[in-house]
Amino acid sequence: MAESKAVLAASAAINRGHSFAEELRRHLQAVQAAKQQDLAKLTATSPIKVTISSGGVWLAPTTNMQLSAALDTADKRLYAAKRAGRDQVCFS
Numbered sequence: 001m002a003e004s005k006a007v008l009a010a011s012a013a014i015n016r017g018h019s020f021a022e023e024l025r026r027h028l029q030a031v032q033a034a035k036q037q038d039l040a041k042l043t044a045t046s047p048i049k050v051t052i053s054s055g056g057v058w059l060a061p062t063t064n065m066q067l068s069a070a071l072d073t074a075d076k077r078l079y080a081a082k083r084a085g086r087d088q089v090c091f092s
Contacts, residue, residue: 021054051087
């Protein structure tokens with residue numbers, strides 16, 4: 001099952017969105033590694049693996065881009081992250 005979520009952050013520094021997404025991805029990996037045996041007990045076959053692919057776009061306050069265009073660009077970055085092997089972060 002795949003889920004998609006959007007996050008809008010006002011006044012975020014240019015690299016904060018990318019670093020936040022990367023921190024979240026790494027934290028999830030660490031939790032899964034620490035809980036691998038517990039996850040294996042929950043499934044009859046193999047452990048559940050959860051990945052996070054993130055795509056985003058940073059807009060300067062002076063950028064004259066419509067919200068729909070910004071979301072479209074972020075969505076394209078998300079799919080670029082998935083094409084790169086999933087569990088990736090891709091921002092522009």
